[in-house]
Amino acid sequence: MQYSSTRGGIAPVGFAEAVLMGLATDGGLLVPTDLPCVDAATLRAWSGLGFQDLALEVMTPFVGDEIPREDLRALIERSYATFAHPAVTPLVEVGDLRILELFHGPTAAFKDVALQFLGNLFEYLLARDGGELNICGATSGDTGSAAIYGVRGKARISIFMLHPKGRISPIQERQMTSVLDANVHNIAVKGSFDDAQRIVKELFNDLPFKSEFSLGAVNSINWARILAQMVYYVFAWARCSAGDPQRRVSFAVPTGNFGDVFAGYLAKRMGVPIDRLIVATNRNDILTRFVDTGVYSVGDVYQTLSPAMDIQIASNFERYLYFLHDGDAGKVRSLLETLQSTGRLEVDAAHHARARADFDAVAVSDAETLEQIRQTYAAADYILCPHTAVGVKAGGALEDLVCLATAHPAKFNEAIQLAIGRDAPLPPALQGLMDLPTRCLELDAGAEPLKAHIRETLKDGG
Ligand SMILES: Cc1ncc(COP(=O)(O)O)c(C=O)c1O
Ligand SMILES: N[C@@H](CCOP(=O)(O)O)C(=O)O
Numbered sequence: 001m002q003y004s005s006t007r008g009g010i011a012p013v014g015f016a017e018a019v020l021m022g023l024a025t026d027g028g029l030l031v032p033t034d035l036p037c038v039d040a041a042t043l044r045a046w047s048g049l050g051f052q053d054l055a056l057e058v059m060t061p062f063v064g065d066e067i068p069r070e071d072l073r074a075l076i077e078r079s080y081a082t083f084a085h086p087a088v089t090p091l092v093e094v095g096d097l098r099i100l101e102l103f104h105g106p107t108a109a110f111k112d113v114a115l116q117f118l119g120n121l122f123e124y125l126l127a128r129d130g131g132e133l134n135i136c137g138a139t140s141g142d143t144g145s146a147a148i149y150g151v152r153g154k155a156r157i158s159i160f161m162l163h164p165k166g167r168i169s170p171i172q173e174r175q176m177t178s179v180l181d182a183n184v185h186n187i188a189v190k191g192s193f194d195d196a197q198r199i200v201k202e203l204f205n206d207l208p209f210k211s212e213f214s215l216g217a218v219n220s221i222n223w224a225r226i227l228a229q230m231v232y233y234v235f236a237w238a239r240c241s242a243g244d245p246q247r248r249v250s251f252a253v254p255t256g257n258f259g260d261v262f263a264g265y266l267a268k269r270m271g272v273p274i275d276r277l278i279v280a281t282n283r284n285d286i287l288t289r290f291v292d293t294g295v296y297s298v299g300d301v302y303q304t305l306s307p308a309m310d311i312q313i314a315s316n317f318e319r320y321l322y323f324l325h326d327g328d329a330g331k332v333r334s335l336l337e338t339l340q341s342t343g344r345l346e347v348d349a350a351h352h353a354r355a356r357a358d359f360d361a362v363a364v365s366d367a368e369t370l371e372q373i374r375q376t377y378a379a380a381d382y383i384l385c386p387h388t389a390v391g392v393k394a395g396g397a398l399e400d401l402v403c404l405a406t407a408h409p410a411k412f413n414e415a416i417q418l419a420i421g422r423d424a425p426l427p428p429a430l431q432g433l434m435d436l437p438t439r440c441l442e443l444d445a446g447a448e449p450l451k452a453h454i455r456e457t458l459k460d461g462g
Contacts, residue, residue, distance in 0.1 A: 001064045003030040003223060006322040007336070008329025015066045016125050019118075019224045020133065022217025023204040028332070029319050030223045036061040038271035040245040046234060047243025051088035052076050054238070055117075055231045062227050067124070075124055079116040082106050084429070089113065089232045091239045091402065095380035097392060100236045101405045103385075107175055108408035108429045109308075110260065111146030114220075114228035119150025119157075121224060122216065126156040133216040134458065135159040136203055136450075138196035140256065141168035141308040142407060144186075145175035147218040152181040159218070160185045160454055162196040165442065168307055171411050171430055177438035185457060186440040187450070192301040194313050195445045197257075202447040203454075213454055220259025221315050229263035234272050236402045241273065248275035252395030252403045254387040255279045255287055256309035258316035260404065265320065265358060279361040280394030282306045282369070287314055291361035294352030297344040305366045305415040306386040308407070324351055324358075362394035369393065373409075373419035383416060383424045385409040 002012035009026025018030045038046075046054055055076045056069070063072055080088045085104035092099050105112020122133055133156065137147055144161045151157045161176060165188035177186050189196050197219070204210055204217065220226060233251065241247035251274065253261040261279050268274035281288045282304040290296040298312050318336065324347065325331045339345040347355065364372075372389040376382055384392060385407040392403045409416050409424035416424045443449045 001062050002033045004033050004329075005029065006031055006318050006329060007333045015063050016129070019121060019222065020125065020216060022215070023201065023221050025207055025210075027201075027205050028329070029221055029315070029322075031319055031322055032062060032223075035266065035270050043238075043245045043272070044243045047238035047241065049238075051231070051235055052080050054235055055080070055228070058231045058234055059227055071124065075117065075120045079120050082116055083112070084427070089235060091236055094376065094382045097376070097380070098240065098402050099382075099388070099392075099405045100232060100402050102232060103405060103408040105146070106149045106429055107142070107145040108411055108427060109142035109146060110229075110404065110406040111142045112149070113232060114225040115143070115146040115150040115218060117228045118218060118222065118224050119147070119154065122151065122157055123154045132156040132214050133158075134213050134454065135161075135216045135218050136200050136454070137218045138162045138193060138200045139168070139176075140164065140193035140310055141172035142411075143219060144168075145172060145179075148176055148179050148184050148186075150218070152179050152184055154183065157216075158183045158185065158458070160187060160450070160457075162187045162189050162200060162443075162450070164188075164193050164196055165190055167192065167303060167310065169412050169414065171413070171433060172308075174433040174436065174438065175430070177440040178433055178436035180437065180439055185453075187453070188440055188442045189445040191445040193311055194301055197311075197313065197315065199445060199447050199450055203450060206447070206451075209451060213458060219315065220257055220262075225259060226263045226266065226316070226319075229260055230267045232404075233264045233267040233274065237272055237274065240400065240402060245273055248273040248400065250274070250276035250278065250395070250398050250401045252278040252280055252391040252398075252401060254306065254309060254391040254404065254406050255281050256284070256311040256314065258287060258314035258320065260406070261359070262316040262319055265323070269323070275400065276398065277359050278391070278394050278398070279359050280391040281361070281363045282309050282390055283363065283365060284310050284312055285363035286312050287317070288361040288363040290317075291355055291359050294349070294355065295344060295346045296339065298339070305369055305412070305418070306390050307412075309387055309390070321347075324354060360394075362396075364390040364393045370415070370419040373416065377420045383409040383420070386412050386415040
């Protein structure tokens with residue numbers, strides 16, 4: 001399998017190079033040049049597999065012969081051995097709802113599904129091919145800790161993780177800043193997640209700097225993130241359908257950077273019988289407005305009760321634009337140039353109609369989020385995290401629906417208290433965090449201070 005850039009500016013690369021490159025060197029995102037097709041017989045065969053075996057099957061065509069099958073199997077086994085549930089991502093019935101619990105990994109959010117794997121994959125590739133990697137990432141709360149737990153203590157890897165100061169939950173902050181391993185560097189910046197993500201992309205787009213410091217990506221700009229996230233769509237479909245290829249399943253997906261729902265979109269394009277994909281946003285509704293109007297127009301970032309989705313510039317939207325325009329990289333480039341210079345892009349009527357066929361989209365207010373948490377708790381004695389509640393509310397009463405539960409509610413107990421007047425009990429992964437010592441640097445929100453910090457840290461062997 002080869003990977004090319006959404007902006008068409010690089011020669012296709014293989015899987016390992018795509019994973020290590022992170023952001024494409026022309027500023028675009030890497031996408032597979034072909035998508036494998038999943039036929040009915042394959043779907044039937046896959047439906048009986050456990051999560052790890054299924055992951056091996058789903059990932060194999062994308063990895064090609066770059067990693068021997070037994071090595072890939074071992075990487076997958078190791079990555080999901082850290083999950084607290086034997087099914088890895090169990091599908092549970094909650095009253096009338098079907099909830100895919102994606103939060104049983106070490107940091108209690110869906111990011112662990114991809115980042116446990118990516119951490120091990122980086123380690124494997126660097127040990128095999130040599131070199132080192134200095135990861136630079138931005139987080140609105142969950143990617144940060146999942147990435148840190150994915151690479152802490154690993155040889156040849158350092159991580160520099162930016163979060164928007166004061167805009168993530170107290171537990172999320174502690175999960176990151178209490179990791180004191182020498183290869184982990186937390187940085188709080190003033191501003192929003194979008195500011196942090198922009199700074200990180202500026203570093204990646206400074207090619208001499210990227211190359212001198214071997215920068216790597218853990219955000220969903222990294223293709224391996226999308227790949228690993230595709231697996232649970234197939235897993236959930238198989239659990240709901242018992243392997244009947246005629247049986248289609250819809251998904252309600254809490255959405256911010258568009259990585260999670262984009263993974264579902266690719267699974268659907270490969271032939272997995274997915275019916276509707278519901279893009280569920282909070283008040284930061286740029287993606288909902290795009291699906292409604294065909295216009296993607298950047299506004300202010302609002303702070304909400306689902307803070308990990310307080311995002312305007314959704315990285316993976318670029319990947320979607322590429323597929324929406326049938327791989328026309330020139331068109332993607334021109335749309336993005338317009339976005340860059342005007343803060344707005346618009347697709348034509350035919351492409352807008354396709355986008356509406358690809359996705360439903362619903363924006364959910366904080367009041368509706370709290371009401372959904374209350375309702376589900378009253379009806380089924382089950383506590384939804386605020387992001388998951390956004391998805392559940394957006395999914396409404398759609399038939400054959402799976403709602404992705406993207407985080408454990410105890411990460412967001414301020415919202416849970418507001419909704420139901422009590423805390424969600426802390427799972428073992430989150431216990432004792434608030435008593436631990438922490439380390440975190442504050443930096444001005446700019447690329448230059450971050451570059452200086454990376455230079456200085458790595459000079460000292462950090
Ligand atoms: C708990 C939670 N739910 C949903 C999302 C949105 O996922 P995505 O950015 O892949 O759209 C995030 C962050 O990305 C998150 O941390
Ligand atoms: N919500 C995310 C934002 C970063 O998204 P990513 O999927 O691109 O890593 C977070 O929790 O950090």
